Amino acid sequence: MEHKIKRSLLNYFHEEGKSMHPQIHLPQQQQISRNLDSLLRSPSTSVVSPSQNIMHSMMPPPSPDSPWTLSPLQSPSPPLLCHCIASLHRLDGTVHAIAAINGTVFTGSDSSRIRAWRQPDCFERGYLKASCGSVRAMLAYGNVLFTSHKDFKIRTWIVTVSDNFKAKKISTLPRRNSLFTFSRRTSEGHKDYISCMAYYNAEGLLYTGSWDKTVKVWRVWDNLCVDTFLAHDDNVNAVVVNQDDGVLFTCSCDGSIKIWRRIYGQSSHTLTMTLKAHSSPINAMALSTSVIDSYVLYSGSSDGFINFWEKEKVSGRYNHGGVLQGHRFSVLCLVALGKLIFSGSEDTTIRVWRREEGKNSHECLAVVDAHRGPVKCLSASLEVDKDVGVLLYSAGLDQNFKVWRIKVMLEERNTGHCFETASNNKLREFEMSPVLSPSWVERKIHGSHPSR
Numbered sequence: 001m002e003h004k005i006k007r008s009l010l011n012y013f014h015e016e017g018k019s020m021h022p023q024i025h026l027p028q029q030q031q032i033s034r035n036l037d038s039l040l041r042s043p044s045t046s047v048v049s050p051s052q053n054i055m056h057s058m059m060p061p062p063s064p065d066s067p068w069t070l071s072p073l074q075s076p077s078p079p080l081l082c083h084c085i086a087s088l089h090r091l092d093g094t095v096h097a098i099a100a101i102n103g104t105v106f107t108g109s110d111s112s113r114i115r116a117w118r119q120p121d122c123f124e125r126g127y128l129k130a131s132c133g134s135v136r137a138m139l140a141y142g143n144v145l146f147t148s149h150k151d152f153k154i155r156t157w158i159v160t161v162s163d164n165f166k167a168k169k170i171s172t173l174p175r176r177n178s179l180f181t182f183s184r185r186t187s188e189g190h191k192d193y194i195s196c197m198a199y200y201n202a203e204g205l206l207y208t209g210s211w212d213k214t215v216k217v218w219r220v221w222d223n224l225c226v227d228t229f230l231a232h233d234d235n236v237n238a239v240v241v242n243q244d245d246g247v248l249f250t251c252s253c254d255g256s257i258k259i260w261r262r263i264y265g266q267s268s269h270t271l272t273m274t275l276k277a278h279s280s281p282i283n284a285m286a287l288s289t290s291v292i293d294s295y296v297l298y299s300g301s302s303d304g305f306i307n308f309w310e311k312e313k314v315s316g317r318y319n320h321g322g323v324l325q326g327h328r329f330s331v332l333c334l335v336a337l338g339k340l341i342f343s344g345s346e347d348t349t350i351r352v353w354r355r356e357e358g359k360n361s362h363e364c365l366a367v368v369d370a371h372r373g374p375v376k377c378l379s380a381s382l383e384v385d386k387d388v389g390v391l392l393y394s395a396g397l398d399q400n401f402k403v404w405r406i407k408v409m410l411e412e413r414n415t416g417h418c419f420e421t422a423s424n425n426k427l428r429e430f431e432m433s434p435v436l437s438p439s440w441v442e443r444k445i446h447g448s449h450p451s452r
Contacts, residue, residue: 082352082366082392086122086403095395097147098379099140104159105379105393107401108135108147116165120383120391122403126165130155139197139206144220146206148194154208156220173206175223188225190216198241198248203262207248209236215250215260217267226267231258238285242295247272249297253281257299257309259318275299277307277320284343288336290357296321298341300331306343306353310360321360326351326367333378335392340406342392344375350394352406365408371396 093110100106104125107115112133116125134150145157145167154173160166174188192211199206205226206218215236217227232252240249248260248269257275262268280302288296295311297318306324311317329346336342341353341362350368355361371394379393383405392404 082368082404082406084402085120085405088122088401090399090401094376094397094399095401096134096136096376097138098377098393098395098401099138099145100379100381100391100393101140101142105381105403106138106140106145107395108138110134114138114145114147116167119381120403120405122401126167128157128167128169130169136193137195137197137208139199141199141201146197146199148197148208150193152190152192152194152210154194154197154206154218171223173218173223174225188216188228190214195236196238198239200241200246200248201243202246207239207241209239209250211235213252215239215248215269217269219267227269229260229269231260232256234281237281237283240285240287240297242287244289249285249287251282251285251299255279255281255301257282257285257297273318275309275318275320277323278305279303283330283332284334286334286336286341288339288341288355290339294357296336296355298324298334298336300327300334300343300345302330304329304331304345304347306331306334306341308362322362324353324362324364326364330374332374332376335378335380337380337382337390340380340390342378342380344370344378344394344396346374348373348375348396350375350378350392350404354408366406368404370394370402370404371398371400373398 090109095107095109097108098105099108100119103119105117105119106128107117110133112130114128114130114135116127117123118125128145128147130147130149132149132151132153135147136150137148139146143159145159147155147157149155155169156171156173157167158170190208190210190212194208194210196209197206199220204220206220208216208218209231210216213230213232213234213236214228215231216225218224219226231250232254234253236250236252238251241247242249246262248262249257250260251257255276255278258271259273259275260269261272263270275297278299278301282299282301284300286298288298294313297309297311298306299308300306304325304327306327308321308324309318310321312319324343327343327345327347327349331343331345333344334341339355339357341355343351343353345351348369348371350370351364352366352368354363354365356363373396375394375396377395381391383389383391390406392406393402394404395401
């Protein structure tokens, strides 16, 4: 069925058109834990299976010059915990990274253009044009956006408030040397793809992890690399920093999580603890905090498990608290927002988990059949315009970018446990899944499907 609609959502997505001069307003971050308390008091368990009604009245046709096309929107259903409110399909590549701040969400892909979208309806506000593409990692903090590219460099963008879209690149790390000056900084850059970033606000330090097995520490105000250390024996896949004490967490394909602290009065870091509970590569991490100063570290691995560690208040050590089971294949991305944890997997689903405060237990609130390929990256932000809720952004290897509105309904609790115990049911579940093709499952079971 064809629909003619006057205005196109994407009519200024011109990859080869005239360059634009973007302007972005990124509001300040809000306190997450307190705002989510009302959201998480009495959730209901549901397995999300949205209806297939298409909201054509909200879907202008795509521009012929745009690499994006609109996918069908799922119609909202009040009883559901989660529903899709926007969906875009990219024709010429995969979205590798998402960064969200209240009001704006950024997507990075194989293109040299970083798209900026208005929350929550995904109207495109403009783009940032870089000299190099393949954006593999992004980090937004305040009015600053950090992006990593295939030239193994980081670009820093400043975004400002305006009616029009506007942004300015303020630095490239490592910074370029003068032709007349010799400096050892020529060797400061990473030697392979930068896979992850974390920012420590108190000291103005940017941490970057790379497939070259190292972590680098950049002092943002003068663009200097102040420390470099060999973090793991394999690719560094994720870095997370605790904003309260500056503790750094790194994870790798070598199956370990390492905890680092900065030496007092120095720029160098020292290893304080190694966590080992995985027998397969660790792909993602997330740190969850609450108003009672409890910290829980989550890690997702290629065996489909999510391990979590809880911090002791007295000793500061992280003790293994348990395992969240449910994903059939690799866990590729994790996001923690208050007591909610979102996990994206190679099995094409997103799971929504809730932590019971002080009980060392978790509930799986929803399983979302999100994409028709592995879920590559996730990001989340609060939505407080109406009721307190969460906007979840997901991108998959099916080249789709989606926005989900999540609201825990105040109904009687009918929760199910997060554990799937019958291993002999896995093949049956694979065969029954509407989003997994039988040939893909067969290759995966026999180990021939690539994990990345």
